[in-house]
Amino acid sequence: MSMPVPLAQSGGGFFRDRAADSCVADNGICPGWILDNLDRYTTPLAQHVFLTVTSVAAGFVIAFALAVLAHRRRWLVGPVTNVTGILYTLPSVAVFFLLLPITGRGSLTAIIALTAYTLLILFRNVLAGLDGVPEDARDAGRGMGLSDRALLWRVEVPLALPAIMAGLRIATTTTVGLAALAFFAGAGGLGEPLEAQKAFKTNVLFAGGLCVALAVALDAAILLVQRRLTPWTRAA
Amino acid sequence: MDACGMTVLGSVLSTFGDGLDFIVRERTGRGGGQVGGPAENARLVWEHLKLCVAAMAIACAVALPIGLWLGHTRRGAFLAVSVSNVGRAVPSIALLFVFFAFLGAGFLNVTLALALLAIPPILTNAYVGVVEADPDAVDAARGMGMRGPQIVRRVELPLALPLVLGGIRTSSVNVVATATIAPLAGVVTLGDPIINPSIYGQEGRLGAAILVALLAVAAEAALAGVQCAVTPRALRRATGRPRRGRLIASPRRRVTTTP
Numbered sequence: 001m002s003m004p005v006p007l008a009q010s011g012g013g014f015f016r017d018r019a020a021d022s023c024v025a026d027n028g029i030c031p032g033w034i035l036d037n038l039d040r041y042t043t044p045l046a047q048h049v050f051l052t053v054t055s056v057a058a059g060f061v062i063a064f065a066l067a068v069l070a071h072r073r074r075w076l077v078g079p080v081t082n083v084t085g086i087l088y089t090l091p092s093v094a095v096f097f098l099l100l101p102i103t104g105r106g107s108l109t110a111i112i113a114l115t116a117y118t119l120l121i122l123f124r125n126v127l128a129g130l131d132g133v134p135e136d137a138r139d140a141g142r143g144m145g146l147s148d149r150a151l152l153w154r155v156e157v158p159l160a161l162p163a164i165m166a167g168l169r170i171a172t173t174t175t176v177g178l179a180a181l182a183f184f185a186g187a188g189g190l191g192e193p194l195e196a197q198k199a200f201k202t203n204v205l206f207a208g209g210l211c212v213a214l215a216v217a218l219d220a221a222i223l224l225v226q227r228r229l230t231p232w233t234r235a236a
Numbered sequence: 237m238d239a240c241g242m243t244v245l246g247s248v249l250s251t252f253g254d255g256l257d258f259i260v261r262e263r264t265g266r267g268g269g270q271v272g273g274p275a276e277n278a279r280l281v282w283e284h285l286k287l288c289v290a291a292m293a294i295a296c297a298v299a300l301p302i303g304l305w306l307g308h309t310r311r312g313a314f315l316a317v318s319v320s321n322v323g324r325a326v327p328s329i330a331l332l333f334v335f336f337a338f339l340g341a342g343f344l345n346v347t348l349a350l351a352l353l354a355i356p357p358i359l360t361n362a363y364v365g366v367v368e369a370d371p372d373a374v375d376a377a378r379g380m381g382m383r384g385p386q387i388v389r390r391v392e393l394p395l396a397l398p399l400v401l402g403g404i405r406t407s408s409v410n411v412v413a414t415a416t417i418a419p420l421a422g423v424v425t426l427g428d429p430i431i432n433p434s435i436y437g438q439e440g441r442l443g444a445a446i447l448v449a450l451l452a453v454a455a456e457a458a459l460a461g462v463q464c465a466v467t468p469r470a471l472r473r474a475t476g477r478p479r480r481g482r483l484i485a486s487p488r489r490r491v492t493t494t495p
Contacts, residue, residue: 089409093448094413097442101248176325177326181417198421212325
């Protein structure tokens with residue numbers, strides 16, 4: 001089991017392209033080459049989106065559950081923060097290879113690692129959001145006869161949404177960046193074309209640019225959802 | 237646990253055992269040379285740390301003065317905050333390869349790439365730290381006849397120190413992690429056995445992954461200790477939580493309660 005060698009696989013085509021185009025031969029910045037080779041990036045981009053969305057979604061479910069629990073049982077805050085903090089500290093490349101003997105090469109390994117990275121950010125923000133709900137609002141809810149569960153979903157979570165969404169935005173942008181390393185785990189992503197021709201300026205700029213564009217696009221999408229979900233924040 | 241489960245568990249454990257063995261015992265690598273063992277791993281850790289310290293030194297030298305100055309003059313709030321948002325969106329590996337493609341391989345170029353990666357959190361935290369310094373304290377200093385640079389050095393910087401160190405800490409952990417992929421740009425670090433299993437073998441890859449993880453946790457713990465130690469005692473007591481600086485350590489980890 002060894003790393004795939006994309007350069008060797010794609011090398012033939014790559015060097016033929018170079019010969020055909022003097023800009024590429026000079027290792028310049030060649031928009032023409034990008035247009036001719038867009039198909040090199042479509043699959044990695046799709047994998048990148050898949051890894052990011054899956055990991056953030058999984059992380060959100062876990063972190064949200066933990067935060068709701070910790071919101072009720074305060075003693076959980078310390079341990080959960082410490083454990084997720086250590087997970088957050090571990091370098092992703094190391095985690096990919098530490099997971100390999102257990103989960104093997106592929107998307108699963110990458111998703112587990114990326115999910116682990118989102119937990120700290122999401123847990124803190126969800127918890128801060130829930131803690132920031134005014135006591136008056138809670139009292140009013142209780143006065144209306146809401147059960148604990150109804151209070152959570154109909155009062156606390158809606159009021160915590162701005163903080164929760166802010167956490168989602170940070171987690172998503174961070175995950176887009178980390179997913180660029182997922183190719184180490186055999187999960188593809190934009191890191192693969194990036195690494196395959198790492199000395200080729202056009203390639204590194206375009207693949208890197210795609211990562212940044214993806215981060216910005218997902219960030220904007222979440223912001224848009226937040227606006228739709230919290231119309232009251234714009235009223236004032 | 238059934239027999240099959242035991243076998244899987246056994247093979248996983250023995251794989252990790254091989255990794256640990258690589259750390260403590262030298263062996264003949266796949267390429268024929270001697271690899272692994274305390275001497276080689278110590279050398280790789282040293283190379284790794286050298287790169288990280290160099291990058292952090294440059295990043296601090298650039299980011300701290302700018303962040304403190306922007307905070308002191310209350311200028312460039314947008315710049316100081318958005319620099320870390322932009323920084324978060326740029327993948328470390330992309331930054332590394334952009335430097336590699338444009339400047340070539342080499343210690344200096346990789347150091348510069350890592351430094352650039354480390355700048356945003358340090359800058360933003362220094363800015364936020366100074367901006368959030370108690371305005372009464374700054375007023376009092378001004379009333380005592382202190383001038384701009386004196387106020388920065390003797391009032392704003394000490395008050396901002398926990399946050400400043402939080403930024404340095406975030407960046408350090410990030411730099412230690414990213415230095416792992418430095419061999420892709422021609423600088424040998426602890427990442428070398430991870431990236432070149434053809435020389436070091438699979439056990440080398442796993443052993444180095446364990447070492448890198450330990451190194452990152454150690455860096456985090458050490459800087460958390462420093463951060464705690466430099467937090468003025470009054471600030472610790474005021475919040476009732478000695479690790480206040482930790483909780484709001486960095487913009488990356490900072491809890492954003494407003495959109």
